[in-house]
Amino acid sequence: MVTSSREGAVPGAAAVPPYWEEAKAELMKRDRIMKKLIPQIGDLHLVGHDDPFTTLARSIVKQQVTAKAADAAWQTLRQALPRFTPSAVVKAGAGQLAACGLSKRKTEYILDLADHFKAKKVHASQWDQMDDEAVIAELVQIRGITRWTAEMFLIFNLLRPNVLPLDDPGLIQGISQNYFSGEPVSRSDAREVAANWEPYRTVATWYLWRSLDPDPVK
Known part of the structure; x- marks a missing residue:
């Protein structure tokens, strides 16, 4: 697979x-x-995936593990945080995220992602109007977001055709x-x-x- x-x-x-x-x-x-x-x-x-924050968080969870392991970790995380928003993730903190089976590094990445969204360090509302490379350049400034992750976001969230x-x-x-x-x-x-x-x-x-x-x- x-x-x-x-x-x-x-x-x-x-x-x-x-x-x-x-x-x-x-x-x-x-x-x-x-x-x-x-x-x-x-x-x-x-x-497509509707919510930018959820799409990016899920992509971090999926990094460097099998699809089955990633899906299990993601389901555990969503059960722990049914309202999966940047504020809810920041409030949960590293302890609750780690308890869902996330590694220390992935926990840090997701908290950094949540901080970027909560503090409006990224311009999510403008991504629809930005070209592909501009979106990638902004996303890779977030810890744990690689070019590949950003490209998956372009495909699955923004539905970019090329x-x-x-x-x-x-x-x-x-x-x-x-x-x-x-x-x-x-x-x-x-x-x-x-x-x-x-x-x-x-x-x-x-x-x-x-x-x-x-x-x-x-």
Whole structure:
């Protein structure tokens, strides 16, 4: 199972991103692998996460652990803090977060994230109007938020259509298996393949994720 943060759902369960159908048509027209792959996946599509703070906190919990372990830790955390807001997290403090099974470092990261949101050190209300690199630059100032984490946020919260997360192992594996017969793939190789996907690199990436794991990761 691919352990990167990603989801899919049947249409009707959640809104389809507005660019999705056009992107599918364009990718199938331009790319022979996408022409074969997209119909195989069926009606699944990218599903967004509504709340920026929750999305980022969950991404921190998921870092460097299996999907199963991450989901268990996240469920424990949400049960302890049903109202998951920056203020509630700050009030809970390190002790309660650690009691949910989080490491010392992840506890520190989530508290720092909560502090950034509570003190308005980030401009969450403006992210919709900011370009991708500007959002990434702001997010990586928060402890525990890497470029990969920020790119997952662009995909799953802001639903940006043209993100290429080159640090994502699932993307690299998907390109290797689908375009290079399983041979090792460099970042340069990945960029060359993805040049044909613009301006819908998010969509192509999502289909490669699904080619590795057809079941949506929750």
